[in-house]
Amino acid sequence: MSEDLTEPGGKVRLFVEADLGAGAEILLSDGQAHYLRHVMRAANGVAVQLFNGRDGEWRAVLDIAGKRGARAACDRRTRTQAASPDIWLCFAPIKKTAADFVAQKATELGAAVLQPVLTHRTIVTRVNVERMAANAVEAAEQSARLDVPACREPLPLAKLLAAWPAERHLVFCDEAGAPPMLEALKGVAPGPWGVLIGPEGGFDAEERTAVRALARTIPVSLGSRLLRADTAALATLAILQARLG
Numbered sequence: 570m571s572e573d574l575t576e577p578g579g580k581v582r583l584f585v586e587a588d589l590g591a592g593a594e595i596l597l598s599d600g601q602a603h604y605l606r607h608v609m610r611a612a613n614g615v616a617v618q619l620f621n622g623r624d625g626e627w628r629a630v631l632d633i634a635g636k637r638g639a640r641a642a643c644d645r646r647t648r649t650q651a652a653s654p655d656i657w658l659c660f661a662p663i664k665k666t667a668a669d670f671v672a673q674k675a676t677e678l679g680a681a682v683l684q685p686v687l688t689h690r691t692i693v694t695r696v697n698v699e700r701m702a703a704n705a706v707e708a709a710e711q712s713a714r715l716d717v718p719a720c721r722e723p724l725p726l727a728k729l730l731a732a733w734p735a736e737r738h739l740v741f742c743d744e745a746g747a748p749p750m751l752e753a754l755k756g757v758a759p760g761p762w763g764v765l766i767g768p769e770g771g772f773d774a775e776e777r778t779a780v781r782a783l784a785r786t787i788p789v790s791l792g793s794r795l796l797r798a799d800t801a802a803l804a805t806l807a808i809l810q811a812r813l814g
Contacts, residue, residue, distance in 0.1 A: 581609055582618040582626075582710040583641075584717055589624040593643045602639035605631065617641055620709075622716035625650040653716055654813065655761040657682040657737070659729060660802050661768035662693040667799040672701045676708035676718055678806040685723040690770035696723045730779055737761045739786045740809060742801055744771050747788035750805065754812050757787065762809065766802045 587595050597605070605611040613633050619641060620626045626648040629641035658680040662668065672683060683705065685696045702720040709717045733739065738760055740750070747753065765780065772780070780786055791804055 580618075581605070581611070581615075582620065582713070584706045584710055585619050585621050587621065589619055589621055589627045589643055589646075591643060591645065593627075595619060595629065595641045595643065597639045597641060599637065602633075602637060605639055606633065618647065619643065620715050623650060626715060648715065650715055653681050653714070653718075654679045654810065656680050656806065656809065657684055657761075657763040658718075658766075658802060658806060659684040659686045659763055660766040661686055661688050661691045661798060662696050662723060663769075663798050664693055665697075667797070668693075668696075668701065669704050671799045671802055672704035672720070673708040674803050675806060676705045676714065677712045678803065679714075679810060680718050680806060682719045682721060684721045684729070686729055686765070687723050687725045688768055688776055689726075689773050691768045692770075694723075698722055726776055727779070730783060733763070733783055734761070735784065737763050737785060739763045739765055739780070739783055740805060741765050741780050741786050741788045742767065742791060742805055743777060743781075743788040744790070744795075745777070747790040750789035750791060750808050751812065753787050753789045754809075760785075762813075764802070764805050764809065766798055766805065769798050 583601055585595055611631055611633065613631060615631045617629055617631060618626050619629045625646050627643040628645055628647050629643045632640045632642065634640055656679065658675050660671065662685045675683060683701060687694060698720050705717050705720055738757065740762065742765065781788060791801055796804065
């Protein structure tokens with residue numbers, strides 16, 4: 570962690586879309602300017618940290634312009650860009666509060682993609698992707714992550730499976746007849762990963778057959794207890810990350 574984070578205001582991290590580099594002047598969004606002015610009470614000359622998922626993390630000095638706007642001038646890079654684990658989290662949509670929690674914690678746990686999946690037993694069918702992305706950005710800023718996961722539009726399970734990349738493993742949380750997760754992952758070859766979590770009512774027999782038909786599907790169990798969908802998603806991500814080191 571850079572020592573700049575101990576400077577006044579240096580603990581503030583902001584995700585930006587613009588390219589970062591020495592001397593670059595970044596125009597911050599209205600929301601970021603409001604946050605800096607009215608929540609953090611920032612002033613001209615305060616140091617912040619900027620990242621965009623491509624150029625690492627940069628120390629930048631604030632210029633609070635006028636009554637509303639704010640700019641930040643990059644002066645030096647404090648962390649180089651590092652790749653995140655290539656893990657897709659595919660999950661059946663859940664109600665708003667739990668969905669926010671999953672987006673935040675999956676970001677902290679390193680998921681590269683957040684992919685809502687519509688199943689036969691999915692109850693929640695409307696997904697606010699913009700809200701999911703905002704939660705992911707906030708979690709990345711607070712967790713010192715250098716990128717933000719891609720937040721995708723919902724897909725029916727059949728379309729997800731039809732387009733599933735041949736080289737990507739799929740950890741399938743199957744509540745019926747699967748070995749414990751750590752046991753199931755023993756000896757699995759390296760490669761990109763995906764995790765599939767069903768709705769509270771689970772997958773039906775037709776869906777389970779279709780998922781298991783994929784060449785790289787790895788059915789797993791999370792134990793004998795019945796877990797909520799949000800708990801199962803985060804437990805699976807944590808176990809997979811631990812298994813991959």
